Amino acid sequence: MEENKLREAEFMFKAILKENNNNGSALFGLGRICIRLEDFDSAIYYLRRACEHLPKMLDPLFALAHCFNQVGSPVDAKTVLEYTLSIAKHNAQAHYELSQFYLDYGFIDNAKKTLEQGLKCPYGPVSVFMLNELVQIAPVSELEQHLQLLEQLLDTYDNERLKVVAYYALGKCHHRLKNHDQAFDFFQLANDIQLQFCDFKTSAMLPFFHKLKQHFNEDFFKKPTDKVASTFTPTFIVGLPRTGSTLLEQMLVQHSNIGSIGENTILSDAIVPFLEKRSETSYPYCFDNLSTSTKDYCRTLYVEEIKKRRVGDEVVINKLPANFQNLGMIYSLFPEARIIHLTRNFKATAWSVFSNHFAADEPYFCSISEFETYAQAEQNLMAHFNNHIPRNIFTLSYEALLEHPNKMITKTLNFLNQKFEPQCLEYYKDRRSITTLSKAQVRKPISKAPLTSWQPYEKHIIALLNHADETQTNQVSP
Known part of the structure; x- marks a missing residue:
């Protein structure tokens, strides 16, 4: 096993x-x-x-x-x-698992009670994960007691990964208490430790992005596309992490004709390996000179994944942000695919990534300078695809979505050839499962707080970026 x-x-x-x-x-x-x-x-x-x-x-x-x-x-x-x-009843893990169910399905009060009961059990590794959830949903008046418990637990942990979670939780606590300098210090500690677990630099990905632009070029997009008889409209929400994909998806799936398969990796986990094995070449070169029958088989793999997820709507969303890397493949298989590109103020996005705990050990999740490299690569690649398939791509600003939700959802639905339905603005009443980092936030009506919540940290963000620039300059100096 x-x-x-x-x-x-x-x-x-x-x-x-x-x-x-x-x-x-x-x-x-x-x-x-x-x-x-x-x-x-x-x-x-x-x-x-x-x-x-x-x-x-x-x-x-x-x-x-x-x-x-x-x-x-x-x-x-x-x-x-x-x-x-x-x-x-005295097992903390049992409390944590049930609380996760409540959080995923939007029963926030039940989750809070279950987490609080779980913290009365003997402490263990799961205790810090419970506190990390609790400090994000508890009233501000209760945060001081959670701070004290986090500091006590931190002294008992030798495991660096548990310390990372504790530092993120302490950062969240101080952020909500408006202790911004203390919050930054803890987020910095969490990021610094987590970055040590990463075994590559974001710059190592840049040759791959360059290959994508070289391969999926003007000649590629000029080739005649297959006529695909599809019973649904494949739709992809792409962009950087923490740009509002969960909120947008939650709003769109309230529509009577729209469903979702979530952050699905079928393209990279099944279709790409099949083509690489068949052609004995790596991605993206495995997309050279594909026959219609081969493409049909790849489309069948995608359709079977949708059936497995029991989604049967006219529009089917895949909201994996990193699919921006797969737009050439998507267009080749589904020439009529709809692609929604979410954007957000860079500093706001960078801070949101920096202040949230991503389980994956990827450098752009735990370093603002690494994230800047990743963000620039994403921006360049999206500009490339926008230049070649503009009809397939709709760019939506997260800020515009928060400022003018009615107008922007209507525009998005028009792009998907769907009429506006008012329940799209009442997304927070829905009880479908959400497992992303935003699962608690999207259970509330739209808030404009994310437009400004990062601003107290702007000086820290600038300092980190300047430090990275100075370090890089010193490394390349004669």
């Missing part, structure tokens, strides 16, 4: 079950394999049986709840997690 040799693992688990059909560990193992393969219906079958034969283990229950969420059965997921908590 650790080596991702799933066929071998499956064979061994099934061999165990031939000897004992009720071996809970083998059933749990098969359930985990099915989760890796995203065969959630089969996973549910195995995990249900595993839970029967491993009554004292919580992990199979957590996995079962996850699968119910994946197949669109939140009521079953909630039942499993509430049952888990009932048999493990």
Whole structure:
């Protein structure tokens, strides 16, 4: 399992079950394999049986709840997690898992109560994750007590990754208390430590972006495109992280004809590997001289992913921001695709990234100077695609969306050939699952606070960028 040799693992688990059909560990193992393969219906079958034969283990229950969420059965997921908590009242992880369910589905008060109860359990690694969630939804009047607990926990942790989460949480606390200098210091500590876990520099990605522009050039876009008979309009929300993709998606999916498959990686995880293996060349060169039948197969992979997610709307959104790197591929497969490019003030975006904990160890998530390199590359690549396929791309400013939501949503819907529906502005009443960093914010009506909340840190942002420039200049000086 650790080596991702799933066929071998499956064979061994099934061999165990031939000897004992009720071996809970083998059933749990098969359930985990099915989760890796995203065969959630089969996973549910195995995990249900595993839970029967491993009554004292919580992990199979957590996995079962996850699968119910994946197949669109939140009521079953909630039942499993509430049952888990009932048999493990003093287990902090059980509280955390249920609180995550409440947060994902917008039950903020329930999440807050569950997190507070979880902090009464014996402290462990999960405690700091609970506090990181709690400090973002608790009233300001309660933040001082959370600050004290965070500082106590910080002294007990030797694990650097746990310290990173604690520093982000402390930064959030001080930010909400308007202690901006202290907030910056903690965010800086969190970013500095997390950056040490990154094993590459953003500059290492620049040759790849250059290849994209070279390959998906004027000659590429001049080639005749296939006539694709599609029952839906593939729509992609792209751009930098923290530019409002979750808010926009949440507003759009309230429309009666619009659905979403979330931040889906089918293009890079399935379609690109298939083409690279078939052509024995890397991306983007694997897109040279594709036959219509090969493209049809790639389109089928995408359609099957949509069916798996049980989305059957006229417009189907994929909101993975990094898909800006895949626009040449998207246009080749779906010439009528709609691409919504979200933009935002650079300093505001950079600060939002800098002050939020991204789990992935990627340098532009934990360094403002690294983020600047990434942002410039994204801007250049989007300018390239805008030049070649302007009809497919609609650029939407996050600031404009907050200032004029009615007007901008109407424009966006027009781009998608849909009429305005008033429920798009009542997105915060919806209870569908949201798992991004913005899941608590989008449960409220539109606020203009993000337009100015970064401004107390402008001097810090400028100082970090200037320091990076000076360092780079010194490195290249004779």
